[in-house]
């Protein structure tokens with residue numbers, strides 16, 4: 001599963017800073033507002049996340065960092081010898 005990242009608005013690959021009518025820009029704005037399933041914070045920009053297709057909401061979003069924390073538990077990955 002590839003990690004996605006929303007570039008900052010106005011940056012080279014980011015969407016327009018101002019409200020606009022571009023479909024791609026609007027999709028980016030919607031995604032940035034989607035809340036992470038683990039921590040409940042919005043996805044935001046320049047943060048790694050995983051995206052799944054949602055049923056009620058347009059996207060189901062998990063921060064990559066939250067998925068890793070959950071996977072490895074609160075103390076991080078176990079030391080391997």
Ligand SMILES: [Zn+2]
Pocket residue numbers: 015016020021022025
């Ligand atoms: Zn735009």
Ligand SMILES: [Zn+2]
Pocket residue numbers: 036037038039040041062063066
């Ligand atoms: Zn999160």
